[in-house]
Structures are given as C-alpha cells and as structure tokens.
Amino acid sequence: MSINGSGTTSRPAMRAFTLIELMIAISLGMLIVYTATAGFRAAAQSVTLSNRMALENSLLRAGYFAAMQDADWWLAWDDPDDSRNQRLRWFANYQPWKRGGPFAPFDARTFPRSGAVGLGTDSERGWNPTNTWPANDARAWFNGNLVEQGQHTSHVFGHYELFAHNKTTPNLTKTWSAGGTAIGVPFVGTVTPLRTWYGNQLESLKNTMGYYGAVEYMPANAIYGTVGDPGGDNAFGTGDDDDQRMSREWCDPNGDGGGVQWRFANDDGGTAWARGIYRHTRDSTYPVVPASRHTSAGTDRWTDEQVVAAQFRSWATDRVGSAGNRDPGNHGIQDLTAKTVISRSLLENGRPSHWPDLTLESMRYLSNSRFVTLLRIGWMSPLTGQQTVLSFTTISTSLRGARQQRRLTGGWALPGDATLDQP
C-alpha cells in the first residue's frame, strides 16, 4: 500500500510469488526445517549418548572405587563393621589341632606368648609384633638339613634334630635304612635342639591363618620346612607325631596337579625337601577363600571347619592336565575361581531399569611367588546387552596390613587399639 499526493490510497500493481520463487522458498524453508530438525535430533542423540556415557562412567568409576576399596580394605573378605562377614576370623581350637582363617587374631588361643623376648632367644613363643625378623637374627634361619627329603630320608648325614626342631626335647629313637640296608644305629634319647623358635613361628603362623597368611608373614627368603613332623598332615583330628622327619605338610607333595592340593608342598622338579616359596608356588596357587554368598560355589554355606580347611590347601594352576580340569571336585582353575572369586552386583539393592548392571569380581591369591589382587569390573548395557569388562591387578594392602586395620573387638582400629595383628 502507498499514499499518493492527493492523500488517497491506491494499491500499486503487485505481483505474487512465481511458482519457482515459491518452490525455492518452500525448498529453502524445508532445508531450514530439516537442518533444524537434524540439528535437534543430533543434539538430542548427543545429549542422550552423553548422559548414558556419563552414567556408565559414573558407574565405572563407582566400580573402580569399589575395587580399590576391596584392594585397600579387604571388605569383601572381612568387614569390621559387619559381624556376619567375619567368618575368616574363626579359629578351631581343637586339641591337638588348631587351625584358623586368615583373620584369626593373634591371641592367647591362637598364638599364645611365652618365654624370653629378644634376639636369639629361642624360648620365645607367640607372635611378637615388634620383632622385625632381622637378617642377622640366628634364630630366624632354617637350621635343618636342606637336602633331606621328607619321604625318603635315611639320615645318612646325621641327625639335624640336634640343631632345629619344633619341640624342645625331641626323642630320637628311629632306625634307618636305605634300599633294605640298615643305616647307622638308633640315637636312643632326647636331645635339646639349638633352635626351636623358627619352626614354631612357621607352624603357628600357618595354623593361625592358613597358607596364604603364613607366607605373607614370613620373610621373603624363608625356607618352608620344619624339622619334626607334629602330626601335620593337614587334617582335623589326631595326627601321628613324628620327631624324626621333615614335616610332611611343608615338604611332601600329596594330590593332583603336581602334588598340590592337600599339603603346602608341591612336587615341582621332584622336590620333597624344605625349600623357598618360588618352587612351591610355581605350579600352585594359594588363595584366600572367602565365606561369601557371592562365590559361585556358595562358600557361605560351608561350615566353619570347611571354610578354615580351605585355607590349608592349594590349587593346580600351571600344569595343564590339572589346571584345566573341569570335572566336579577339587582340581584346577575352574574350581579355584568358583570358590574364591567374590562376584557381586554393586547395584543389587535396586537400580533403574535403564541403568547398566554393574558387577565387581575380586580375588586374592598367591601364585608364582606373587601376591595377586585380581579385580574385574563388568557392566552390561540394558539396551544392547553388550557386556564390557575391565580386569586388572593392582598393588594392594597386605593381609598383615588389613589385620592391623581391624580392632580386635570389632570395628576399625585407631592408633593404640588392639588389633588382630597386635592384641
């Protein structure tokens, strides 16, 4: 509309859009709409994806922190604030058998203290938390015959019971032979060994906590063996005490997979004598077996005796025939993981349906001279069903450290409190 000079209005000749202009306009409009739609769609998808990834990342981080919690605090094995999850503290105070779980406290029942305290004083008994086992402490050296086999000994090179024994007055009465020929004469009499501290420490650490715990507390260069076999054939019940042989439990293999399973010793290289940790653990794995409903074997349903007994055996993890054995029973890696991997949903108390399920698997064991904390975080997408895992090992708190974290009477220890390690 325009205004002419007379003040009247008139409509100028106006033309409409041509069809082409209209089509172009429509096309451009559609392009704008499409672009905007695509932009919004991409934006929406990006936001959705970002949110989902953020959620998954949050859960992953939560899983990672939970894994670190396990590594740092051993909560999956023993919870100081939950008396229901403290079964590894159980101690079988049977006579003469005493066997405990990895968290059994060093107290008057498990590891009673007596005797004189100090370097070189072999009469000392019980756990002395202030003793650092210095390398120059002669009582901390193995004094048995390192080439004497548990099952084939004939004492050709004499009675090392004179130098080391679990007892303070072992009685040497045996006659010996080799190949049907008598060797020597019976010693006939008791002796007073030079050293009795080492064997007692080793036996008591083992009896209190099981194999994993004993190795962790012993020095890295320890020789595993005791002169004298205090009936220690790894079973609950009355044993057959033997003053004149190397301990069967430490030295003589017995079981599948290279002689592992029912004693500490394995037969790597045909060995049956006292030896260091390398050869014992080359074929064998010594785990901490939890009493947990989160194990696929349901170890929480085991009796206390069964839980404790499981800390006194090993599993074959190197020799193929046994390590890969999947038959029911006590064999290889499958059986080991069924009883020792704690696999739990971290969202078991409920989660929104669109959240991924989050699981944490934890396992602790000694294998190939290495204390391993194996962790696996897994999550499954509820949309795609895709399973993702992140598995890794990590440096973690030692069992001894964990025992020092725990107050003897329950709860977490504060400085100065009595702990499982230092009652």
Next chain:
Amino acid sequence: MVEIRQPCGVRRAAYGVAFTSYTEIRHDMPPTWAMENPARRTPHTARLSRARLSRARLHSSGMTLFEVSISLVIVAFGVISAVMVFPSGIKAQQLARFQVYASAKALEMIDSYNTSPTANPSLEVEAPHAWDASPSRCTMAFDLERRLASYRFGIMPLPVEIARRLDSDGDEIQQVLNEGGYLYYSQPQAATGFSDTGLSAAPPNDAQKLVFAVTGYAQSNAVPILPQKSWPYYMPFPSPPSHGTHGNERGFSEPVDSIETWGGKRGILWEDTFDPDMRPVFWCNVSGIEYGYRDHQRIHTLESAKRYCQAALWYCKRKGITSLTYGSLTALTEFPSGTLEAERWKLVQALRFLAHATTSLTAYVNKTALETGISIDGSFDPNASGTTSDPFIVTLPVVQALHASTMNLTALFAACHPYDWAVPRPLQRAIMMDHPLIEYDLFTPPLSGSLFGASGVAAQQWKPIPSQPIRHLGRGFQFSNQDVLGTSPTWAPTAGSTALPNTTHWGNPAHFTLTKPFSPDERCRQLVFWVVDWQSYADVETAPSAPLDASRYPRGAPRAPGGTPASFNSLMRDPPFFDWQQYIYRNPEKTLAFIESMEGKPDGFDVRTKIIGSDGNGRTINNENIGNGNSRYDQLGRGGPNHKEAFIGLFGADRNFNLKLDRGPVPASVRLRASSVARFNFYDLRVPASLR
C-alpha cells in the same frame, strides 16, 4: 549501512534483515527525537515519514535469493556450531572412560613390574664370553616394557604394520617406533600370574582399546647375571665342597682332572678349582682306602663318617685352624681377633666342612657314645703335602657348637664381604646384599670375539665393572676349566685399591655409576596411553606380530658333547629345558599366534584349533603339550608344518582371545588418529628388585 533502532534505543548494525513495525529505518539520519517520541511529531513530519516509509517498503519488498542464501549460511553455521558442541561432550565422556582404563592398566603394569617373579628358570646363564649366553641380552633388562612384554606379564607389542598407521599429537607414536620402541596393547586377560594355563576365553578386556608406549630413555642397568660367573652361588650350610651334574666335557668345560660325583647323573666337583685343598674333603684314596664326603655318601658307616671327619680336619689344618677354634663348646659369633679380612674365608670353609662331617657321625652312634666322645684319628695327609691332621674327639656339644659357629660366621662373612667370593652364600639366609653391584662400562671399547660355533661371526660385549674389586673371584660352575675374565681364581686386590685385575677384560672403575647421586629426572620415564580403534582394522588379527630382535631367542651355552663342539644352529635350536618357562623370551604373542595362514578366512572364523596356546576347547595351555611335557612350537622346531612362521607370529594372532577371527571394517590404507588419554611418570629401576 542500514541502521536499525529498536524501541529500547539500542543500536545495532544489520545487513539485509527483515524489519518489523516497531522499527524505523533511517537513510538520512533525522533527529532522533522524531522517532523516540511519536507524540511530538508534526503532521508534516508524519506525512514525510509515511512517504519515506512507503518508498522504503517499495525498495525492500523482499529479500533477494542471495540475501536468503547468506542468511541460510549463517543459520547453518550457527546450527552446525551448536551441533559440534555436542560431540565434544561425548568425547569428554569417552576420554573420562579411557582415563579410568588407563589408570587401571597403569596400576596393573606397575604391580606386575614390581611383583612378578624375575626368574627365567630354563636358561643357561654361564659362558666364557658374555655373547655366548643369554642373560646379558637386552631382553633381560629390568625395564618396564622389557619385563612386561611377555605372554603372562600383561602387555604385547602392537603389530608394527598397524602401529605405523596411527597418527598422534606431535607424531609421538611414530617417534617411539622410529627410535626402536614398540607401541603396546593390553593382553586379553589380566596379568593373573597363572601362566595363562587353563584359562577360559573371557569377554575381551576393554583395556584393549588402549595403546601405550614408554617414552624417555631407559637407564643403563646393573648386570643381573654376570655371564662368566652367575654369582651369588647358594649352598646349604654346613655342606661338603660344591659339586653338581655336568656335561661330561673334560677339557672343554671341565678341568681335565675333575673328580666325578657318584653314579646316576654324571657330575663333577668344581669348587676345588678355587682351592685344591677341598678335593680330599670331597674324595681321596689313600693306600686303597677312600676318604671324604663322596665315600661316606656311598658307604654311610661309622667308619666312613670318621674318615670324612679326618679329611675335614686335615683341611682345617691346611688353613691354619686349630682345635682351639673348632673345638670350642661356645659358638663363635665373630671372627677371632687378628684374623685378616682376606683370610676369613678359610675359617668359614673349614667350619662348613667339619660341621657337616661331624654331624654325619651322629647317625652312627647312640647318644651315650656321642656324649662320651668319638675319637677321630690324626696324622692324615692325603696328598703328601706335609700337613697332617690332628686327632680330635667329637662330642655332642662340639657338634652343636660347630653347627652354630658355621651358621654364624657364614652369615657374617656374606654380610661383611659381598665382594669376596671365596665362600658360597648361605641358602638359609639369602639377602639382597648377596648380589654384587656390577654394570657394563659403556665408555671404554667393548670386548670382542666371535660367536661360538658360528665360524667367526663377530660379537662384542661391554666390559663389566663391579662396585668394588672382587676378591677371590674363583671360577664359574659351568666352565670351571677356565678363569673368569682372564683373572686368577685367587686374585685379591691391594687393600684399599679400586683397581680391577686387568683392563683387557674389566672396565674402568671410574665409570661406575650405580651408586652415584642422581636427580629424579634422570631416571624418570613416562607411560603414555592413547585411545584408537585399532581393532577396527581389517587386518587386526592377521597382521604379523611385531618383529623381535634376536635377544628374544635364547641359545644354549657352548658345549661339546663327545668332544665335538656343538654347531651354532644346534645351540639355537635346543636351549635347555622347557620352552614355556623362559618367561620373558619368545614372541610375547606366541600363545595367541595362529598356526596357519588366515588368508581367505572370513570374519568370525572359528580359530579354536588354530592357536598355538589353545587346547582346542577354548583354554590357553601356555605352549605345553598335554601328556608328554614337551613344548609346542618351541625353538627346537616342534609344533607343526608352519613352525617357524607360527613361532614368530607371521600369521597373526587372536589378539582378543575370543577364539574367532576378527576382521574390522577399516581397510589397511586408512590412517587412524590416536588421542592422548593419560600420562604417568614412573621411576626406572637400574637394579632388579621386587616388592612383596
């Protein structure tokens, strides 16, 4: 320029913008009051305004197509900019996820580096020349990536074919490769320490999406094993002179007059190469009567035990040790005053042998007899040396005191004299200080020679420098017919001197650095993680394993069975014992490697029976052949028709151990960009060490 004024009075510049009714357009810039306060307008001005407005509307009846296009471009630019913001959010989330992966993997690597066993029990470690044995090779270096690049310790080299296609900021990946390093990926399973034996296939570890490398240079490490003599030698104490099984090679690796041990596996006494006086303690024959440890081990009677004691007492006499010392009923806890440092080994060895011999007596007498005393005759001189043994009465307290003295002084000697090798170290008390500090001298010309059995192929190795001169170097067990590095077994340095026995074989002590102060940055290296979808390549599993240098393939030490020197090939083909126990040797991907070409095989092809380390049922078996204990695809050539190709990973590998052949959608011609995820500084050890 068109200026727009909005009612609020804000001025804005605009180009080709559609106007609205509350906006006035001014081409001639009238007074602003006329527009800001319409009530003050006059009719004239109102008319003028309307006319101008009409003209203006005529002039701007629509936007040109160009203007619309420009507008669209601007809109599109804005939209695209907005859209581009969103992926950055996704990238941030992805980066956060991979940073968690990298943290977990770095933790595992440091854990495995510090706690995995350092042993490679199936190696021959001694040879007269360093180049003829494996332990001085760089694969034994105690560096993070060297230690862990194994089928069991956590990482594997990415095929170089793939690594070469990856771009990264600053081209850091290519720089690592150019300098001879590797790019690594995570092994499918965590570093469990189970030797991967019997493990089932598992969902692939998401950490495999990462690749990583170590930047910064490794240090010159301490020598973990001196090839000429793999010290420390450990022995139980007390004990007889050291002896062991050997190769029946008198004159080649054994002294021509070596004494054999008893039946069964052939062995020799070798420790007497340092001190010939030990020989009668081990065995001798005087007037048809045998004496010493070997005789007692065979006869095991009271008389043989007594004769063993006689030999040990003669040794004491030869070393100037009297019954005032070894007959003491109080255990020795220190060396008698006046004993020269260089002479202390004599007392330790004398006590070691005598304690072992006298303890042997205890199996052949009863307690009463031992408390009374067992008489040992004197006047024994096995080799007409002019030295005759003293008589001695062995009692129970003496036996116990001798044992205790032996243990005490052996430990004391080992702790006080780590560079005096006259006495083996006590197995009952192995400590860090038993291992001497030795490094190679990189600043003097190396030793040179030729590879054994290789017809003059030249070889070189740096000269060793110990922290202190080694007193009483002795000889090595495996080649006890030869001096170590041209040095007399009994060589002893001048007191206080740092001079080494000769410059022909030993380095310059002034170049020893292991104990010198250093700043942290000198030993700091960096573990760098990138994320890249390398698993999407079409040849992700068919690309050959990364090439490995010869240090990954151990060889047997020189030998001459039947007097004929072994050939180079036979030494390469037959390193001793089990293949799978040579942990840090071999192609790290060996257990995952395919045993035949996957050419033409489709994506998803079942490879359960096509992997070296698979038992055919989806479990790794770590090279071991079930039943007979032999190695699969070992250096000897056992394994299959494509042995060599499979052994070095030429056919590729099931790198995620899902037991299927994976072929990604990305062709090999495409380059991918790796995004940096995380960096971790770590301390590079120079001395092998483990945490517990």
